[in-house]
Amino acid sequence: MKFFAKGASLFFLFLTIFSSLSFCNYSDNAADEISEKVEASKKVEKSGTKKSKKEKVEIQNEDELPLPEEDSEIALFAIVKEHSEREEVLHWKEEFLKERRFKFMKDAVENYPEYRIFVRKSVREQGLPAELEYLPVIESGYNTKAVSRSGAKGMWQFMSNSVHPYLKLDEYTDERLDPWKSTAAGLSKLQDNYKMYGDWLLAIAAYNCGNGKMRAAIKKSGGETDFWKLAAGGYIPKQTADYIPELLAVAEICVAPQKFGVEILDFKEEFSSMQNEEDSYDFVTVKKPYLISSIASEIQIEENALKxxxxxxxxxxxxxxTESTLRLPKGMRENFEAALENVQELEFPFKYKVVKGDSLWAISRRYGVTVKLLCDTNGIKENALLKINQILYIPSVNF
Incomplete structure (x- = not known):
């Protein structure tokens, strides 16, 4: 076969070059190799040349992702293995090995280990595709405070019109910002999508563009349910067409970084020792409004840690x-229950609507409360700029 008839000399030359590579932040050689594959893929597509089934199997084995030494974790990434050599995926592997995108990807998977490990554990426990561990990389860079230009929030980037029935969103609460609750919600939504389409690529793509657009695309295409054909035909938005190959590229690079000559932490030891959420924290229920800062002070933990x-x-x-559930560090339940008796309930005589010329200092003086209490009550910083018509909750002057 032509693919394997390059000659022994080229084979040993390749081994010599490969063995001289050292791990670095990103690999130009890996990017160049992928670039060559992209061009080769284009040539094959243009010429109309088709490989035999035997060739496909042998080529796939030649480029098969290396198995980690301790286990066959990569075997879990069936979607990656099936589509790894597609032109679209090769393109995004090349892009994510470039300095700017590689830094973004590496920071995302290494800077938030507690959330990444939790997502991995949730995905594995529910028997979902392992690739979903890397969906928050594409969505938010694993940033729990991420806000998109369209208003999507949190690690899983839920829009306000898509939270129901998965998350709570009201005047006081936005569970999109909770990495644990939003992970459960994101995975539930993906499973609902899968039940609808019976295909994981479509389910994941619909998470990006919405079920309305996905159903419309399938209908307009005459009932096509192959993601790649929908993308190539322009039936789905370009962002969605890129979304799947971006995810697969990131997943492959992160799960087999040695293949690309890069280093990325996998937190395998931390994952093996991590307990589930219920065993990692204490949960308590409160039925009244209490300042988070006051609770933190009474149970003697850092306010930012509790927030x-x-x-x-x-x-x-x-x-x-309404009842609310507070998440506490493990072992703090009894301390909290005893301390809650000393935490004063927050009272609200009324709400105030900001007008032109207002400042936090002026409002606090007008109602006889401190700027700190006013800010704590409204979840804003003391140097925050107010907006006209913004609603501020005025706590009781007796607080």
């Missing part, structure tokens, strides 16, 4: 008139 565990309380206090 990081409960990021969905956007106003800085637990909601009034």
């Amino acid at each position: 990081k565990l409960n990021p969905s309380f956007t106003k800085g206090f637990t909601p009034p008139a």
Whole structure:
């Protein structure tokens, strides 16, 4: 066969060059090799040349992702293995090995290990495609505070019109910002999509463009359900057409970085020792509005640490008139229950609508409260700029 008839000399030359490579932040050689594959793929497509089934199998084995030494984890990445050599995926592997995108990808998977490991554990426990661990890389760079230009928020980038029935979003709470709850929601939505389409590429693509656009694309194409054909035919948005190959490229590079001459942490030891969420934290229920800062002070932990565990309380206090669940460090339940008796309930005489010329200092003086209390109550910083018609909650002057 032509693919294997290059000669022994070329084979040993390749081995010599490959063995001299050292790990670095990104590999120009790997990018060049992928670039050559992209061009070769284009030539094959233009010439109309088709490989025999035997050739496909042998070529796939030649480029097969290397198995980690300790286990066959890569075997879980069936979608990556099936589509690794597609021109679209090769293109995005080349792009993510370039300096700027490689840095973004590496930072995303290494800077938020607690969330990445939690997502991996959730994906594995539910028997979902392993590639989904890397979807938050594409969505938000694993940034729990990410906000898109279109208003999507959180690690899984839910729009406000797509949170129901997966997450709670109201005047006091935005669970899109909670990495644990939004992970459960994101995976549930993906599973619902899969039930609808019976295909993971379509399910993941619909997560990006929405089920309305995906159904319209399938209908307009005459019932086509092959993602790659829908993308090539222009039936789905370009962003969605790129979304799948971007995900597969990132997943392959991150799960087999040695193949590309790069280093990326996999947190395998941390993953093996991580407990599930219920065993990692204590959860308590409150039925009244309390300042997160006051609770933190009473149970003697850092305010920012408690807020990081409960990021969905956007106003800085637990909601009034409804039950709320607080996430606490493991072992803090009894301490909390005893301390709660000393935490004063937050009272709201009324809401104030900001007008032109207002400042936090002026409003705090007008109602006899401190700027800090006003900011804590509304979940804003003391140097925050107010917006006309912004609603501020005024706490009781007796607080």
